[in-house]
Amino acid sequence: xSSVASGGGAAVRRSADRPGLTLSCFLPYRLxxxxxxxxxxxxxxxxxxxxxxxxEWRVLATLGEFRSITAxxxxxxxxxxxxxxxxxxxxxxxxxxxxxxxNERDLRETFLALTVEGRTMYGHIAxxxxxxxxxxxxxxSSEEQAxxxxxxxxxxxxxQDMPGPSASGR
Amino acid sequence: xSSVASGGGAAVRRSADRPGLTLSCFLPYRLxxxxxxxxxxxxxxxxxxxxxxxxEWRVLATLGEFRSITAxxxxxxxxxxxxxxxxxxxxxxxxxxxxxxxNERDLRETFLALTVEGRTMYGHIAxxxxxxxxxxxxxxSSEEQAxxxxxxxxxxxxxQDMPGPSASGR
DNA sequence: TATTGTTATACTCTATAACTATA
DNA sequence: TATAGTTATAGAGTATAACAATA
Numbered sequence: 001x002s003s004v005a006s007g008g009g010a011a012v013r014r015s016a017d018r019p020g021l022t023l024s025c026f027l028p029y030r031l032x033x034x035x036x037x038x039x040x041x042x043x044x045x046x047x048x049x050x051x052x053x054x055x056e057w058r059v060l061a062t063l064g065e066f067r068s069i070t071a072x073x074x075x076x077x078x079x080x081x082x083x084x085x086x087x088x089x090x091x092x093x094x095x096x097x098x099x100x101x102x103n104e105r106d107l108r109e110t111f112l113a114l115t116v117e118g119r120t121m122y123g124h125i126a127x128x129x130x131x132x133x134x135x136x137x138x139x140x141s142s143e144e145q146a147x148x149x150x151x152x153x154x155x156x157x158x159x160q161d162m163p164g165p166s167a168s169g170r
Numbered sequence: 171x172s173s174v175a176s177g178g179g180a181a182v183r184r185s186a187d188r189p190g191l192t193l194s195c196f197l198p199y200r201l202x203x204x205x206x207x208x209x210x211x212x213x214x215x216x217x218x219x220x221x222x223x224x225x226e227w228r229v230l231a232t233l234g235e236f237r238s239i240t241a242x243x244x245x246x247x248x249x250x251x252x253x254x255x256x257x258x259x260x261x262x263x264x265x266x267x268x269x270x271x272x273n274e275r276d277l278r279e280t281f282l283a284l285t286v287e288g289r290t291m292y293g294h295i296a297x298x299x300x301x302x303x304x305x306x307x308x309x310x311s312s313e314e315q316a317x318x319x320x321x322x323x324x325x326x327x328x329x330q331d332m333p334g335p336s337a338s339g340r
Numbered sequence: 341t342a343t344t345g346t347t348a349t350a351c352t353c354t355a356t357a358a359c360t361a362t363a
Numbered sequence: 364t365a366t367a368g369t370t371a372t373a374g375a376g377t378a379t380a381a382c383a384a385t386a
Contacts, residue, residue, distance in 0.1 A: 020296075020300070021231060021234060021235070021296040021299060021300055022235060023228065023231045023232055023235060023247065023248060024247070025319070026231070026299070026303055027208065027303045027306055027307055028205070028208045028209050028212050028302070028303060028306065029228070029231075030319075030322050030326075031201070031204055031205035031208050031209075031322070032205045032208075032209060033249045033326065034201055034205070034322050034325055034326050034329070035198070035201035035202045035204070035205035035206075036205075036249070037326060037329040037330055038197065038198045038201050038202075038325065038329050039198050039201075039202060041329075041332060041333075042198050053352090053353090055353095058193065058199070061191060061193045061196070061199075062193055064191060065191070065192060065193060070367080070368095071367070071368065072366090072367065072368080077193065077194070078193060079203045079206070081354090081355085082367075082368065082369090083354085083355085083356090083368090083369085083370090084353095084354090085368090086367095086368060086369055086370085087369090087370095089368095090369085103367095106362080106363075106366095106367085107361075107362055107363085107367095108361065108362045108363065108366065108367040108368070109362095109366095109367060109368085110367075110368070126190075126191045129191060129196070130190070130191055132198070133196055133197045133198060135332060136197055136198065136325070136328070136329055136332065137197055137325075138328075139324050139325065139327075139328035140321065140324060140325070144321055144324075147317065147321065148318070148321045148325075149195075149200075151310065151314060151317065151318045151321070152200050152201070152204050154309050154310060154314075155204055155208065155306070155307075155309065155310070155318075156200075156203065156204050156207060157309075158306070158308075158309035159204070159207040159208050159211075159306055160207055162211060162305060162306065223375090223376085225376095240344085240345095241344075241345065242343090242344065242345080251377095251378085252344075252345065252346090253345090253346085253347090253377090253378080253379090254376095254377090255345090256345060256346055256347085257346090257347095259345095260346085276343095276344085276385080276386075277344095277384075277385055277386085278343065278344040278345070278384065278385045278386070279343095279344060279345080279385095280344080280345070
C-alpha cells in the first residue's frame with residue numbers, strides 16, 4: 001500500500017514503515033536534478049571559457065537585455081539577492097565589463113550598464129548560451145517546450161506564495 | 171561576430187547587439203529558479219526541524235525506499251557524489267540514524283541501512299515531505315502533473331548525454 | 341590496475357547582519 | 364524610520380585529489 005497522496009488536502013493513510021515516498025518521483029528532487037544536469041554544461045562554458053560565475057552571468061545577461069537598470073531591479077529580474085548582485089557587479093567592474101553610475105534623482109540607487117567590452121563578451125557568450133539551451137530543448141517538440149514553459153511558470157508562481165513548512169504540521 | 175548559432179538546426183539571425191537572449195525565458199535559468207523556489211520551504215523542514223542537510227535527506231529517503239543498499243548505489247539513485255554520500259552517512263551514523271555493514275562478498279563495499287531511530291525519523295519527515303510536494307503540485311491538474319513528469323524525464327535523459335560546452339563552438 | 345569508500349585540503353559559496361548614505 | 368547598496372564575518376558546502384583496502 002504505497003497509499004498516497006491526493007495532493008489537494010485529503011488526509012492520507014500510510015504504513016508507518018513505508019510512507020510511500022519515492023525519491024525519483026519526488027517533485028522537488030526531480031526539479032533539482034534536472035536543473036543541476038541542465039546547468040552543468042552551461043556553467044562550464046562561462047566559468048571555464050570566460051571566467052565568470054553564475055551570478056555574474058545572470059547580471060551580464062540581464063544587462064544584455066536591459067541596457068541600464070538599478071542593482072535592485074537586477075536582483076529581482078535575475079532572482080539574486082542584493083548581496084550577490086553587488087558582488088557580481090564588483091567583479092565585473094574590476095574587469096571593466098560593467099560600469100556603475102549613481103542615479104542623480106535618488107542618490108541611493110546605482111545604475112549598472114555594460115561597457116563596450118562587457119557588451120562584446122555578452123555578444124560572445126549569449127549565442128553559445130542560446131545554442132546550448134536550444135540543444136537542451138531539442139528533445140522536446142515545440143508544443144512540448146511551450147507546455148513545459150507554462151507548467152514551470154504555473155509552478156513558480158504557486159511556489160512563491162506557498163506557506164512555509166507544512167502549514168498543517170506546525 | 172555574434173553571427174552564429176544554428177541551434178537545433180535552423181540558422182538564426184541576430185543583431186550583434188541583441189543576441190535575443192531573454193533570461194526569464196532561458197530554460198536552464200528557469201529550471202534553476204523553479205527548483206530553488208520549490209526547495210526552499212522543504213529544506214527548511216528538514217534542516218530547521220530535523221537538523222539534516224539536503225544530502226542527508228536524500229540518503230535518508232533512499233534508505234527509506236530501499237532497506238539496505240551500498241553507498242555507490244545510493245550515490246547513483248540520489249544523484250550524489252560518493253564523497254557526499256560518505257559524509258552524509260557519517261553524519262547520520264554519528265546520530266545513530268544509520269548503520270554501516272561491510273559486504274562480506276566484496277569487502278570493499280558497505281551496505282547502509284537505517285536504524286530503528288533512523289526509520290522513525292524517516293517516518294516523521296516523509297509524510298511532511300509528501301505533503302509539501304503535494305501542496306506544491308496542487309496548482310497543476312493530475313494530467314498536468316503527469317505531463318510535467320514526462321517532460322522532465324525526457325529532458326533529464328537528454329541532458330545527461332548531451333555533449334559538453336557547445337560542440338560546434340570549440 | 342581498477343574499484344569502493346574515506347579523508348584531507350583548499351576553495352567557493354552562502355547567509356546574516358552590520359554599516360554608510362541617502363530618502 | 365525605511366531603503367539602496369556595500370562590506371565583514373563566519374559557517375556551510377564544494378571539488379579535487381590523495382589514500383587505504385580490496386578485487
